[in-house]
Amino acid sequence: MKKTFIIILTVFAFLLVALIAVPFIFKDKIIERIDKEIAQSVNAQVHYDFNNISLSVFKRFPDVSVTLREFGITGNPPFQNDTLVHVDQLQVDFNLRSVLFADTPSLSGMHLDGGSIYVKVLEDGQANYDITIPSEEVAESESTFEIGVDLIEVNNLNFIYDDRQLDYFMALGNVHLLGKGNFTADVYKMPVEMDALIADVTYEGTNYLRNKSFRGNTNVDVDMENMKFAFSDGEFAVNDFLFDLFGFVALPADDIEFDMEFAGKDNTFKSILSLVPGIYSESFEGIKTSGTMDFNGFFKGIYNDNSFPSFDINLNVADGMFQYPDLPKPVSNINVAMKVVNTTDNLDLTKVDISAFNMNFGSNPISGRLLLENLVTYDIDGNLVGKLNLEELTSIFPIEGMTLKGMLDVNATAKGRYDSVANIIPSIDAKMLLTNGYVKSADYPAPIDKLNVNASILNTSGNMNDFLVNLSNFGFELEDERINGNIRIQDFELLNWDGAIEGTVDVGKMMAIFPIENTIMEGKIIADLKSKGSYKDVEEGRFNRLDTRGEMLVQKFYYTSTDLPQGIRINDAKADFTPERINLTKFDARVGESPLTASGFLSNYMNYFLKDDETLKGQLALQSPKFNVNQWMVESGDSEDSELTVIELPKNIDFTMDVAANEVLYDNLNLKQVKGSMTLREGILSFREASMVTMGGQVVMNGSYDPRDLTAPKFDFNFNVIDLSIAEAFNSLNTVKVLAPVAEHLTGKFSTRFDFAGLLGQDMMPILASLDGNGILRILDAAFKDSPVLKGVTSLTKLNDTNTIQFKNLNLPIDIEDGMLSLRPVDLKLWDYQANVQGSTGFDGSINYLINMQVPAGKFGSQANNLLATISGTEATGSTLIPVSINLGGTYNSPKIGLSGENSIESLLTNALKSRVNSEKENLQSKATEQFKAAEDSIKSELKSRSEALQDSAKKEAEKKVSETKDKAVEEAKSILRGVLGNKSRPVIKPDTVKIDTTKTGTN
Template identity: 65%
Template sequence: MKKVILISLGIFVFLLLALVSLPFIFKDKIAERIDREISNSINAQVYFDINKISLSIFKRFPHISATVEELGIIGNPPFQNDTLIHMDKLQVDFNLKSVIFDDYPTLTGVHLDGGSVYIKVLEDGTANYDITYPAEEEAAESNFKMAIDIIRVNDVDLIYDDRQLKYFMALAKVKAEGQGEFTLSQYELPVKAEAFIADITYEGVNYLRNKSFKGETLMNIDMDQMKFGFGEGDFALNDFFFDFGGYIALPEEGVEFDINFGGKDNSFRSILSLVPGMYTESFGSLRTSGTMDFQGYFKGLYSDNTFPSFDIGLNINDGFFQYPDLPRPVSDVNMDVRIKNETANLDNTSVQIPVFNLNFGSNPISGRFILENLVNYDMEGALKGKLNLEELTSIFPIEGMTLKGLLDINATAKGRYDSVAKVIPAIDAQMLLSNGFVRTSEYPSPIEKLNIRATVQNKSGRMNDFLLDLSQFGFELEDEAISGRLKVTDFSLLNWDGAVKGAVDLGKMLAIFPMENIIMEGLVRADLLTKGSYKDVEEGRYNRLDTRGSMEVSKFYFTSSDLPQGVRIHEAKADFSPERINLTKFDSRVGQSPVQATGFLSNYLNFVLKENEVLKGQLSLNSSRFDVNEWMSESSDSEELTVLELPKNIDFSMSVAANEVIYDNMNLKEVKGTLNLKDGVLTFRDAGMRALGGQISLNGTYDPRDLTAPKFDLGVNLANLSIAQAFETLNTVKAFAPVAQHLTGNFNSNLSFSGILGQDMMPILSSLNAKGLLRVAEAAYQNSQLLQGITSLTKLNDTNTIQFRNVSIPIEIKNGIMEVKPFDVRLWDYQANIQGSTGFDGTINYLINMQVPAGRFGAQANALLASISGTEANASTLIPVAISLGGNYNNPRISLAGGNSIENLLATALQSRVRSEKENIEQQVTQQFKAAEDSIKKELHLTSTLGHPKSKTEHFCEFLLTFVQK
């Protein structure tokens, strides 16, 4: 017996050890397989650490589970700045038998634990989830076998932003689990899910916000018919419980619905939990009573031409609620709502609210509303009630706020709205707010004498009989008062006559109505009169419009979490006339930088009141010292830029003048220029500045009308710039002209750039074209590895320093490679010709052809001259020396292009000189160099298109574009 126990225990221990060791045995195999499947299937940037893949046999025995930590997918352009998926943990389960014995593993489960999913669809339908290889481009077919029977999601955030459908959904802390035979064409799927619905908005209308959702149901899946059925289930939004049954199918012509839903064990308390602001921690102590019934259906085909029929009903009887620590309730809540459409045409929707009444404390409010359809808009409605605002705070808890005043509303409407027949419902509505009073604990002085009187009337139902009369509006705050009026007549012409006069202290208003992380103060004074007709606006009769007056702002200050630098306006004045708004004075400080401005806007009424109109204007900006660095946050270096879209309906000119601009490590003096924005294209004219010891001038355009391929065209003139300062300041110089680190002196240049920008606002190197001339008046070049290498190779003396005078260097940039055309220069005392190229990665490839007198080579040349009988060569004979420079500037490869040693080169050259073949040698060397250079350029082009770090010049261009946008 003891022996049997020991044997059994031994077998158990062996099996246990085998189970523990299996993950280690197969870890490399599974990790390599996961990596290969990702590479074969996903055409996007996938990030994860293969060393952070762990395996376990115990998480879901008898399956073996692989867990990957911190895995994510970043989309392809134009979504390269968006993370499609980030998972804190991803667990995939495999059939253990398939891992050990089969050629290909069988996937059995997927578990997502923590992370986020961001789905984005642009207006043109381009989606960031389209990351699989097209059929003709697939790297390899996946050999994973699918036998998934469980999918589990835990604590995942989901954002779905569909700009084509104008649909936005944000869900937080999504939890879901489904178990079923996913590989079958028909199966049952028990599903549990819960989430926090942060926002659901469709076509600008918000439908749900800040609601908790839970649901559990049994789904019936038919993949052959693409039909998804829902059995009995329990669902809840906050405390509102409902059932949901039927099916959703996906035929070719649209989406088919047959859904029934209804309230489940609900009371008036349930519907209150959906009211914004009600579902708080104190909701549990709320006293309620009353009944509620909710039910409806949604049935039919949704397509481009049809809409499902529906019938949604909500009924509330004898509703009551009261917060326990407040003296007054809301009682006698009765409401009957029915929204119905029995056809496939959405225009036939009717809205019926025959009953709506409630009591706010002792103040009754009642109403009704009926809308027959969305074609003729036959309607009838009424709303009547009086509300004591002081009683309102005894019903709803408004901490730290005191309200007073009487609000009286009495409105009726009946009739039809028909814009063609110029018919609107007959309306008789009055609203009166008298002796309004608002005080908060944040500011001791109240807003008082708040009075509003408004009337809307149309007794005949004709548009020309319409009247909106806001005859009184005003309030006082300490010593400041503001008042206004507005009258609108004739609904078709929309004649208006209004005025506003007074002053508002913004600091006091913010104290009464605080906004988080915002500081604002200042005084705004206005005295404006406006009179006109929208009909005159439509027909361009602006001389009939009369808007005039003035507005002043003084001692204004604003700062927020998004604008921590702060903006201060010491004084600003603007005059209004029908033709234009004149900014006569604007004295401000943005951050620590003083800014003054003057200018005007014209066509502003047409721009505001009518579509497709162009706003025109001019602005002059002046600053004694503008510090750009304080507007570049610490995170800005890591934040990806996106293409700046420019408005096409603005025709604006702005002149800029600044005595000094601080940007990064550059101190720019006498900055000036003119920026023009028209038809969505930004033009730079006569932009200039003193910097780097010289003068910089810019002219060019930025054209983002095609957002997928924005263009730029820039002309740059550089005069007397310090070579040393340019190298220290500009990364572009460091990349394209590393030789500048050993040069002293100044240079001039005329360059023209053009090309296409990527979605990160960086030039696409494969599209870059640049051409120009670099002029060096006088410079010294010394103490470099290149010079030391040339000295060592040629045995020439005095080659550690070169003096340049009046050198012109033609350069051209193509595909991220700077090509230097052949140019003549004196190197030391020798005539030379230089040509070659520098890649953006720092690689160099140059040929130097020099003419060196034979006597400069010393004894070795004299010996060779004496050994060649009958020659006319002597110490003054010019020897062609070709030097090839490769590698990179800090680690150059220097060699003789015409021989493997200086001795062989001298012997060959002297003998060729006798035969007059000097020119042939130079031609052969140059041809060989160009052939080798073409090969190197191809390699450089491949690497240059992969991108490069931003240079200071590029950052400066980004600043100019951002400045214009702001």
């Protein structure tokens, strides 16, 4: 017996050791197959660390499990900055027998624990999930896996679907999913369980669900051959609202076929109440409720571009009531009967019938009904009647820190058809009256008092010209400051109006009562305005028939917010209104740290405010003793890392602005005596005779800034530069540093008339590779010394007077094309030698110049004299001119300097003197020039190709930045998920932040 036990124990130990050893023995084999499968099927960047992979046979014996931690997939352009998938931990199960003995391991299970999926579809339909290699390419190689998955498990997954083509956005958090089934079969049953937080569902700008919990379990009958998915025995819930869903969805071709029924399940009135925004909160469980509800319907038919399924949705609430804990009064007698039905395949023929709707707010009843026959002729029959005591609201709803008083009466009926062609609208009789309104916040000692509103809408005949909106009285009082207004609108087609507003509003006091997060606003707005006219006259441009008169004053106004951290302070402003225009007669302000005064006028303002696609015209004169532009060209006022960003200009504003400023701070420039005229028209800002004193001289410019294409903003300027300091231009202007690096070692002044155009990057700096321009650079008197180029020439030529060059009355013809500055051949004096210089500087800092000089032989010192003494039969003397051709390459600070066609200055002198230079020098330098031009053409061609590639890259980067406006919605959704779930932000997986296995195909 003992022997038998020992044998059994030994066998067990052997098996245990074998099971432990198997993962290590076959780890490389399994990982190699995983790498191979990724390489053959995934067209994206797959990131993981070899050291984060582990294997085990104990997790799902008899399967072997591969566990991968910190796994990520990022797309290829244009999705290279989007993480499609990030997984904290992914476990994949393989059939152990297939691993040991088969050529192709069988995949049997997948388990995801923690991570995020971000699906993004661009406006043109490109999708970041489209990462599979086309099937015809995959077919050429054998698959390395057999798919026999029978279990899929997901835990703690965040999912965002951002479809910009459909304008659809969905964010789900904490997704838990469990699915079982033989996924390789054509027909199988799949039990599915799921729960998640619905953070946001928005379609075409309308939000449908936000911050709702979802859970569900169902059996799905899958028929892959017919692409049919049938639901049965299911139970679903959104918050506390339970419902069944059964039927099928089929995708036989491009159409989608629905046959679905749904119904509420074991619900009470409290269930439907849980869907109301603001009510489903921490105190929801304590809310007292009663009443019954019933919900059911169906969705059946074909969905495609021309057809929409029919549907019938019914909701009934009877004797509903709810009361918040610790509050004395309920909302009671809630009864709703609603039916939304469409028996056709045309969505416009939907009928909405709310045959009953009533509830009591405390002791005040509200009741109504609505019948909307369709969405084409809008035949309507409805009414709403109710009375609300605002003081009772604080006894019904938890409104902390707010006291309300006043009575609100509403009585409205509408019946008839809306037909703009036949000039028919429903007959309407609607009245709203608010009397003795009172609002007091705990944060401010004084109330908004004597708040009264008397409004009515009347049309008894159904004719558009009998339509009347009459806001006969609107007003309130706040600490003895009162504002009153009225407006009367007649004729639905002509829209004749007659209104007025008069009084004072202290916006600081209003903000104390109704605070806005992260916003400070204070000051007084005083108005006395009357307006009378017709929208028909606006459409026809008959502005002389419009009569808007009065004035508006702003005093001690201040505004700052997260989006405007610099702040705006208006000390005193006054605007007079006439039918033709608004005259700004006074404007004394400080924008950020910059004082600013202005005057001018706006015209076409009625058309601009009342019609689409109209242009606001105006003329302004702006003056400032010191204006800091930098403060307005950063994303946030206090961030050291903020960058200049492209400024979009409105296309429907036509302004002419005369500007005068004693000092302007722009980037690292200090501009003095700034004046000129600017015109903003059709989204382009043009400058005319804009002059300034800067960098020791004066600049006058004409030109334009055109950001209509935000991905490729353009500039085109003509500069007249007078006596600018060369040194200051080098230190202040990055373009000079790159294209004219020689300026670093030049002292003196220069003048030029230069045309300059190109593209701006997203940091508002010129894209050097895009620059084009031409002009003449004039240098009256300058010194060039201590340059690495001069030191190189001295070392090469052995000339003893080349460490400094003095320039006088020098005119240099300059061209810039595709970011390459070219100096056309120019004759000048270098030191005391006649020379001809030509060449170019690239946007990458490279230089390529040819210097043809005529140097007297005696200037080369003893080496020339010794040569002259040894050469007989020559007429050469110490004054004989030696042609010296010097090539400058490399970069300015690291130049490569050589003699054209020669190895050393000694051989140059020898050959030149022996060939009686005077007769040969032109031929020698012509040959050097010819060789230089051939090399220069090749360099220019290469730089042009690089320029085009860089501009294309810059445009793609700009397109990415422009799309970041929509990406903010994604980030906000992620913030919501983190805030609601309490999770820390997971790192974004990028290639340079993860250790990638270099021995395997870890990145594809």
